[in-house]
Amino acid sequence: MTASNSHTPHSTSHGTQQLVLLGASHTHLQVLAQLAAQPLPQTQVVLVAPNASPLVPSMLAGLVAGNYDLQDCSIPLEPLVQRSGIRWLARSAVAVDMARQTLQLDDGSTLPFDWLSVNISPVQDRTSIEDTLPGAREHALFTHPAEAFAALWPRVVAMGEERPLRIAVIGMGAEGVELALATRHRLPTAAVTLVCGPTPPGVQYAPTLQHRLLNLLKKRGVTVLQDVAKSLRDGNVQLGCGAELACDVPILTAPTQPPQWIAGSGLALDAKGFPAVDAYQRSTSHSRVFAVSHDLHAGATLAHNLASAMAGTVLKPHQPATPSWRILSAGGRYAVGSWGNVSAQGRWVWWLKNRLDQQLVALQ
Numbered sequence: 422m423t424a425s426n427s428h429t430p431h432s433t434s435h436g437t438q439q440l441v442l443l444g445a446s447h448t449h450l451q452v453l454a455q456l457a458a459q460p461l462p463q464t465q466v467v468l469v470a471p472n473a474s475p476l477v478p479s480m481l482a483g484l485v486a487g488n489y490d491l492q493d494c495s496i497p498l499e500p501l502v503q504r505s506g507i508r509w510l511a512r513s514a515v516a517v518d519m520a521r522q523t524l525q526l527d528d529g530s531t532l533p534f535d536w537l538s539v540n541i542s543p544v545q546d547r548t549s550i551e552d553t554l555p556g557a558r559e560h561a562l563f564t565h566p567a568e569a570f571a572a573l574w575p576r577v578v579a580m581g582e583e584r585p586l587r588i589a590v591i592g593m594g595a596e597g598v599e600l601a602l603a604t605r606h607r608l609p610t611a612a613v614t615l616v617c618g619p620t621p622p623g624v625q626y627a628p629t630l631q632h633r634l635l636n637l638l639k640k641r642g643v644t645v646l647q648d649v650a651k652s653l654r655d656g657n658v659q660l661g662c663g664a665e666l667a668c669d670v671p672i673l674t675a676p677t678q679p680p681q682w683i684a685g686s687g688l689a690l691d692a693k694g695f696p697a698v699d700a701y702q703r704s705t706s707h708s709r710v711f712a713v714s715h716d717l718h719a720g721a722t723l724a725h726n727l728a729s730a731m732a733g734t735v736l737k738p739h740q741p742a743t744p745s746w747r748i749l750s751a752g753g754r755y756a757v758g759s760w761g762n763v764s765a766q767g768r769w770v771w772w773l774k775n776r777l778d779q780q781l782v783a784l785q
Contacts (some may be wrong), residue, residue: 437463438731441524441534442507443514444541445470447477447781448713451720452495452538452727457504461728466507467532468512473498475542476567480778482599482750484571486606488775491571496782514541514680519707521689538727539696539712542566542712543677550675556653558596561673566598577670581608587667589658591650592674593618594625598634599750600672601643614644614666616658621647626747630759633766648753688712700738701726718742748774 437750442449445468455465476484480494480708502509510532516525517537523530545565551558562577564570588611590601601615615622616640622638622645623631638645649661650671658666679694689697689706696712697705702723704710711727713719722739729736748758748770756771758764 426568430683437465438535438729439465439467440536440538440731441532442466442468442470443524443537443539445472445475445717446540446542446713447475448720448723449540450501452575453501453505453507455720455724457501460506461731464731465699466505467534468498468507468509468641469512469526469532469606470498470509471511471513471527472566472568473511474568475647477778477781478542478567479774479781481564481567481571482596482603482752483699483775483778484749485574485600486603486750486752488750488754494778494782495568499518506770514682514749516682517686517688519710535709536731537710538723539710540714540723541680543681543714545673545675546678546681549678551674552675554652554675556649557673557675560653560655561591561671564600564672564674565677577606577783580669581611582717585610586669587612587614588670588672589614589616589650589666589668590674591658592676593620595623595747595749598622598638600674602637602641602752603750605641605643611672613642613646616646616648616650616660616666618649619647623689627751627759627762627764629762629764630757632745632747633719633757633764634751637757637766641752647728699741701736702739703730703736748777750774 442452474495474497477494480489484494485515498509512526512528514524515527522534526532543565545563547558562573575750586608588604590597590604597615597617601613604611605613623634641763650658651661652659653671656667658668660666685708688704690696695714698712699705702711702713711723713723719739722737726736737782746758746760748756751757754768754771756774757766758770
């Protein structure tokens, strides 16, 4: 599908175009830092982002474990906005009209754009999750958006300090393992169970890393159930095997999806439902739309390509980062990591992870 070049200009003044940055995930924060150093000429930039302090996702388990306070793993938008000289709307998008090149915001207002860049955090679609896991809406503590989870977590800690809790972390993947270990560390009197689905925790990693994760879960007293949650009720989780797991707080790390409005946007989508893009991070159906999902190192390329596209100069292909290492928080100031087939664990691995995370917070 060829990219569409048709558009209706929404100039704010003679010769000035409007660029809308939708979302404040890390790539757009890098773009803001770049704009502070090198503003775009003849361009009004508008950031649309609901949270004043976006949370760095890789630090969520550290927050749960008590290694960080909320301000330690959040990036305040206000200083970036002031330095870059842009306009910030603390709102969310609910629809986009590509024919008119407008965004509909959650307060009912409409925002026009000449250029649009999408870098939104994935969400857990409560409606679809409720269809497959009845009771989730009423009883589950969802981990996304991370800012909402972080705001609710202190309540769980307060409950756990009053009485021993029974906590079930439900979900496959690294996030479930990290949060189970973090919860066990923060609430040592709690009974923590990881409901990880039909496969063992860490099955997607190298065998040496998986072995370390399984040993850590066992050593830290986290019960691992290779089963699925079928429904949530007040006080228990109904398992696929037919048994009931007593549970006061079910933490749901279900797979994330793009916001629902993306499906009706008219943009070409990839297999996961996010905007389909070419090598330049540009929409394959609309050449005035750029989109980046989860690549933490895409900011410099996106900033360059937005400026180049508006100036009509050559774009630069994005080279996705392919790190050979993987580090998982393991509760407290302790982590486990692997580099190819080599793995390690300890406080020094956590120190390395913390250093990398602090670079994200500092936008370095």
